[in-house]
Ligand code: FES
């Protein structure tokens with residue numbers, strides 16, 4: 534059974550990954566051909582010709598249309614409708630490919646994978662810091678994981694793993710026994726904790742230039758299904774700030790956009806937004822290096838977990854106190870899947886049967 538929620542915006546690519554060439558992307562198991570039209574906007578079409586099923590990405594872009602590389606059926610980049618069948622004048626109604634709604638913002642290309650009628654651009658994830666001059670945005674990289682996206686997402690609402698998986702960058706032993714709080718805040722599941730009066734972790738020794746003890750926070754916001762924002766930072770302990778005054782410290786948002794590729798493969802595109810070292814490209818490079826190290830630590834864990842999950846299991850995995858965030862997340866995903874299973878995504882809702890007396 535699929536674990537994919539379809540009626541949602543997913544990140545298809547960084548804007549820089551898309552140009553006038555026909556490129557294939559796989560998202561929720563669908564093959565999609567993506568390219569820029571002549572006006573610079575993006576076309577995203579089912580990457581399979583309805584004739585003999587050749588991927589359209591093996592064909593040719595002609596203006597804003599795509600010509601199949603086998604017998605030349607041609608499809609409109611915006612609507613997916615067939616505009617030409619070589620050798621005949623009539624265009625069969627069934628000659629079309631699915632066209633996916635897209636939305637581009639802050640250098641990120643989003644794609645709607647469900648019923649196009651439900652695609653609302655206002656629902657694309659955004660936050661004000663993207664355009665606020667007091668913050669610097671830096672696009673990081675894409676982490677490829679041989680793992681189902683649910684495990685990747687759970688890792689992003691789980692501050693407790695940091696002490697054990699990232700002991701030299703994002704965590705240290707001071708946080709091992711600090712309890713995690715969890716709440717829901719509208720669409721977000723929030724898991725957080727503060728580690729007070731402790732040695733700064735490697736990341737903030739590097740950035741804040743902290744030498745004495747700091748208060749450090751970790752707030753994990755997980756938006757269903759696939760966006761996570763990790764708000765973390767540090768401030769000198771003696772400044773005793775209130776929890777909501779985190780902007781006074783060195784504060785970083787690490788954003789993760791998970792794209793489920795298949796049931797066992799996920800791409801996590803990450804970027805960061807920071808309120809420190811705004812014009813310092815060197816800080817960016819150093820941060821990227823630290824993030825890469827940390828995220829590769831996650832990758833190793835998550836791929837090993839995936840491998841074990843696929844092997845026969847004799848009993849259910851146990852749950853402990855820190856699992857509250859992941860549990861709420863799984864519940865929300867299951868509710869959405871149930872909703873999508875029980876409503877017909879795009880066809881005529883009238884019953885296909887007739888009652889007889
Ligand atoms: S397979 Fe595409 S035109 Fe024949």
Ligand SMILES: [Fe+2]
Nearest residue numbers: 688698827831
């Ligand atoms: Fe991690």
